[in-house]
Every structure is written in C-alpha cells, then in structure tokens.
Amino acid sequence: xxxxxxxxxxxxxxxxxxxxxxxxxxxxxxxxxxxxxxxxxxxxxxxxxxxxxxxxxxxxxxxxxxxxxxxxxxxxxxxxxxxxxxxxxxxxxxxxxxxxxxxxxxxxxxxxxxxxxxxxxxxxxxxxxxxxxxxxxxxxxxxxxxxxxxxxxxxxxxxxxxxxxxxxxxxxxxxxxxxxxxxxxxxxxxxxxxxxxxx
Ligand SMILES: [Fe+2]
Ligand SMILES: [Fe+2]
Numbered sequence: 323x324x325x326x327x328x329x330x331x332x333x334x335x336x337x338x339x340x341x342x343x344x345x346x347x348x349x350x351x352x353x354x355x356x357x358x359x360x361x362x363x364x365x366x367x368x369x370x371x372x373x374x375x376x377x378x379x380x381x382x383x384x385x386x387x388x389x390x391x392x393x394x395x396x397x398x399x400x401x402x403x404x405x406x407x408x409x410x411x412x413x414x415x416x417x418x419x420x421x422x423x424x425x426x427x428x429x430x431x432x433x434x435x436x437x438x439x440x441x442x443x444x445x446x447x448x449x450x451x452x453x454x455x456x457x458x459x460x461x462x463x464x465x466x467x468x469x470x471x472x473x474x475x476x477x478x479x480x481x482x483x484x485x486x487x488x489x490x491x492x493x494x495x496x497x498x499x500x501x502x503x504x505x506x507x508x509x510x511x512x513x514x515x516x517x518x519x520x521x
Contacts, residue, residue, distance in 0.1 A: 335377050338432060342385045345431075349388055357469055358384050364463035372486050374455055382442040382460045389423040400426045404444065411509050418509075421447045448509040449494060451518035458490045465493050472496075491519045 347355050362383025369379035389397060394416040400423035401408070412418045425444035428434040441450075442457040449461045466473055466481070481489055494516055501508050 332377075335381065338434070339377065339381050339384065342381065342388070342428075342432060346384055346388050350391060354387055354390060357467065358387050360467040360469050361386060361460075361463050364467045365459055368459040368463055368486075369456075372455060372459065374459065378436070378439060378456060379459060379463075382439055382446075382456060383463055385428060385439075386424060386443050386446045386460060386464060387420065389420040389427060390417070392420065392423060397423045409509070409511075411507050414507075418447060421445060445511070448511040449490075449515035450511050451514040453515075455486060458486055462489055462493045465497060487519055491516070494519070 346358050350358060362380045365379035365383035366376045368374075369376040389400065392400070397416050397419045398408070401412075401419040403426045404422055406422070408419070422444050425440045428440065428443060434440060438454055438456040441453055442460040445453055445457055446460050446464055450457070453461075466477075481492060484492065494512065498508055498512060498516060
C-alpha cells in the first residue's frame, strides 16, 4: 500500500486542508497568508491543467510557507531532522530553510506521510532536479501567483499553452536571471534543476 493512501481519502484530505489553513492563518502575517491562498488557488488551476489532484494542489499551496515566520532556532532545529546537510547559502540566510522546516512540521504536527506533498513543500524555494509534478507545480505557483508584481496579462498569455516542464523552465530561468541581475547567489540545487530541464 502506498504511504499516501490516506490523502486519496476525501474527508481526510479536507480535514487536513482546514487544519493547515487555520494553522497558516494563525502563524503567518496577513499579507503572507493572502500569498499562501493565492498560491493554493494557482496550484489548483495548474493541477487541473496538468491532470493532478486539485485538492492536494490546494494543500501544498496553503501549507508551503507555514514556517516562514519561525525564528532561526526553530528553523534549524526542524530542518536538520530531514538529515540533509545545511548548505553554505542556507547558513548565510537561515530563512531559506523554511521549506525544509515546513516539510518536517507537516510530518510531525499533521502526520502527513504523502511523499509528493513533502517533496513539494521541502523544495519549493530552490527546486530540485528530478522532482515530481506536484513539486514542479508548487514551485511555479509560488512565483507566478497573481499577487507577484511581474505577473502581467502578457506574461500569463506566454505561459498559457506550454507543457509543465516548459513552464518550470520559463519560471526558473526568469528567477535565475533576476538573482543574477541583483547580484544574489544562485543555489546549486536551482542550477542542477535548470540543467536537468535543458538536457
Ligand atoms: Fe516560501
Ligand atoms: Fe511562498
């Protein structure tokens, strides 16, 4: 039996969505919570377009930033539980651990065992080569939700009919160009993600 069986169960998933929504609302500033709702709605649209479970899409969108306002101590103590090393970039900016920390919180506090959900939340900031479709959708939705300033009608028209990988490539390339233009470091994981999509 697959670990995620529980989340194919509709009432169970709906209950988890309402619990995590309440948690997000209580632990995120108003503006951030509004971003989470828009990200969740964007995930739903993308899941519909690419044939994935829309409610799982909503769940990852509403849950992805639940640790964004944790302090550094909390972030580190949660994130290290995934057993992955803390990179140089994460060390210089501890808030970058918020996806990894949220993935652990979802496991511990909400008993989430669905690998696709955990992967999506864990890697939503940098992306990761080889990640699955739900994770790709969250990665994109977080960056193109309608509250983001660069999302114009023209932008949305450009991405209307392309495949999921083309969409990820478009958003990721743009993100990397933005970081370069602002003299910011690019995570090795994002570079590998990019290479995996162009090779
Ligand atoms: Fe985030
Ligand atoms: Fe976000």
